[in-house]
Each structure stands twice: as structure tokens, then as C-alpha cells.
Amino acid sequence: AKEIGRDAVQVFTFELADRAHEKLERQEELRRALAQTEFFLQYQPQMNLVTGRIFAVEALIRWRHPERGIVSPGEFIPLAEETGLIGPIGDWTLRTACRQNKAWQLSGLPPIVVSVNVSARQFQERDWVERVAAALEESGLEARYLELELTESLIMEDVQQAVETMHRLEQLGVHLAIDDFGTGYSSLSSLKRFPVGRLKIDRSFVQDLPGDSDDAAIATAVISLGHSLQLRVIAEGVETREQLDFLRDAGCDEIQGYHISRPIDAMALQALLCLSEC
Numbered sequence: 001a002k003e004i005g006r007d008a009v010q011v012f013t014f015e016l017a018d019r020a021h022e023k024l025e026r027q028e029e030l031r032r033a034l035a036q037t038e039f040f041l042q043y044q045p046q047m048n049l050v051t052g053r054i055f056a057v058e059a060l061i062r063w064r065h066p067e068r069g070i071v072s073p074g075e076f077i078p079l080a081e082e083t084g085l086i087g088p089i090g091d092w093t094l095r096t097a098c099r100q101n102k103a104w105q106l107s108g109l110p111p112i113v114v115s116v117n118v119s120a121r122q123f124q125e126r127d128w129v130e131r132v133a134a135a136l137e138e139s140g141l142e143a144r145y146l147e148l149e150l151t152e153s154l155i156m157e158d159v160q161q162a163v164e165t166m167h168r169l170e171q172l173g174v175h176l177a178i179d180d181f182g183t184g185y186s187s188l189s190s191l192k193r194f195p196v197g198r199l200k201i202d203r204s205f206v207q208d209l210p211g212d213s214d215d216a217a218i219a220t221a222v223i224s225l226g227h228s229l230q231l232r233v234i235a236e237g238v239e240t241r242e243q244l245d246f247l248r249d250a251g252c253d254e255i256q257g258y259h260i261s262r263p264i265d266a267m268a269l270q271a272l273l274c275l276s277e278c
């Protein structure tokens with residue numbers, strides 16, 4: 001038994017060393033990806049449920065890895081956050097999204113809002129608001145065509161600080177949304193203090209609609225909570241006509257999801273907008 005115990009410890013250390021090594025390699029790869037612009041953005045349309053118009057898109061980052069193909073953000077954003085690389089990666093995302101949105105406008109498309117995801121670590125950087133201002137300045141995009149998606153958990157890490165930063169962003173003129181709403185712990189009293197324009201109902205509450213009565217109750221409650229606070233409510237992850245119908249009947253303002261479109265490249269988005277608007 002003693003022997004087995006020692007072997008087990010050995011295997012364990014090897015594995016740990018392996019994993020540490022692998023992590024270092026991944027980190028190096030991320031650095032290279034940034035330097036060689038292996039990242040790119042896709043854009044997923046958001047539709048107003050009353051007008052049927054596509055009025056905004058969410059920018060979603062992807063990594064075109066030379067060997068592994070397209071890597072999704074769930075696989076590298078956590079490491080980027082851990083290593084601090086999220087700072088420069090986040091800057092790249094913000095600047096690219098602003099520049100792209102300005103390019104769409106210049107090509108004659110009706111203006112839309114581009115919504116960008118923000119990580120806690122990024123948001124907490126001392127000069128974050130200045131970076132947002134710089135991205136707008138350098139792209140020439142008007143602030144009202146940019147929205148930042150903040151998660152509840154990001155805000156709740158330091159509510160006082162977050163509210164202050166949110167007010168500074170509001171002064172710039174950018175819109176703010178709370179992402180993944182319902183999965184965090186923001187109390188109703190704190191929600192009231194956030195200068196946000198909309199709530200985004202997390203996909204986990206949408207995927208089993210309309211059949212799941214718990215989720216139906218939660219979605220309905222979030223919609224009426226949002227409306228009573230004068231906020232717009234968008235549901236993400238809408239995949240079916242039945243989900244759309246349920247949400248529309250429940251008074252939800254906007255939806256995003258495969259039912260409208262998957263996230264697509266900038267060119268494809270331009271074609272889609274042109275089809276529906278030009």
C-alpha cells in the first residue's frame with residue numbers, strides 16, 4: 001500500500017508539472033496570437049421584437065489557431081484573465097469593434113450599436129475609461145453606438161468602485177448592459193443604482209422555454225423587474241420560434257440567438273443588414 005501511495009504522489013507531481021508546463025505554453029501562444037493578430041471578431045445580430053429590426057450586434061472574439069483551428073473564447077478568455085493578457089486582448093477587441101462599426105456606417109448602412117464584453121480585470125484597470133475614450137476617438141465612432149456588457153459578478157466584486165466607473169462611462173455617452181442577468185447576486189437595491197440601459201437574460205433561463213415552468217417564471221419576472229426599473233430587456237440564446245413567441249408575449253423587448261443568426265463575420269453581417277435595410 002505504501003508503494004502505491006508513493007507512486008500515486010509521483011504521478012500527481014508529474015501531472016502537475018505537465019499542467020504547469022502546458023499552461024506556460026498556452027500563455028506563450030496567447031501572446032503570439034495577439035502579436036500576430038490571430039484573433040478575429042464575429043458579430044451576432046440583436047433584433048427588436050416589436051419592429052423586427054436588427055438594431056445592434058454583440059462582438060464575440062475567436063482565435064484562429066494555426067494548428068487547432070478556430071478556438072472559442074470559453075477556452076482562452078479564462079487564461080487571458082488569469083495572466084493579465086486580457087488587458088491588451090480586451091483593448092484589441094474594443095478598438096476593432098469600434099473601427100468595424102464605424103466602417104459599416106461609412107459604407108452607408110443605417111447605424112447600429114456594437115456591444116462589447118468586458119472582463120472584471122479589464123474593467124478594474126485604473127485607466128479603463130480613458131481606454132474606452134481612446135478607442136472611440138481613434139475610430140471616430142460616436143459613443144452612443146457603443147455598448148459595454150458587464151456581468152453581475154464583475155459589478156459585485158466592488159460595487160462602489162463599479163458604480164463610479166459606470167457613471168464615468170455614462171458621461172462618455174456609451175451604453176451599459178448587464179450580461180448573464182440572473183446568474184449573479186446583484187440585489188434589487190444595488191440594481192437600482194446602476195446606470196445601465198438594459199438587462200440581458202442569460203441563455204440558461206431561455207434554453208428550456210417555453211416548457212420549463214421555473215424558467216418561464218424567471219424570464220417573466222426579469223422582464224417585469226427590468227421594465228419597472230425603466231430598463232430594456234433582451235434575451236440571449238433564443239433558438240426557436242416557440243421561445244421567441246413566449247418572450248414576445250411576456251413583453252421582452254429584444255432577442256439574440258441562433259433563431260435570428262449565429263455570430264457571423266463582418267462581411268456577412270454587412271450583407272445581412274443590407275438585405276433587411278438597403
Ligand code: C2E
Pocket residue numbers: 044059060061072073074077090093117118119179180203236237238239256257258259263
Ligand atoms: P456571452 O457573453 O454570454 O455570449 C453569448 C454566447 O452564447 C456566445 O458564445 C454565443 O456565440 C453563444 N450563443 C449565441 N446565441 C446562441 C444560441 O442561440 N444558442 C447557443 N447554444 N449559444 C448561443 P461564445 O462566442 O462562445 O462566447 C462565450 C463567452 O465568452 C461569452 O458569453 C463571453 O462571456 C465571452 N466572450 C466572448 N467574446 C469576448 C470578448 O471579446 N471579451 C471578453 N472579455 N469575453 C468574451
Ligand code: CA
Pocket residue numbers: 058117149179
Ligand atoms: Ca455577452
Ligand code: CA
Pocket residue numbers: 179180202203236
Ligand atoms: Ca451568457
Ligand code: CA
Pocket residue numbers: 212214215
Ligand atoms: Ca428549471
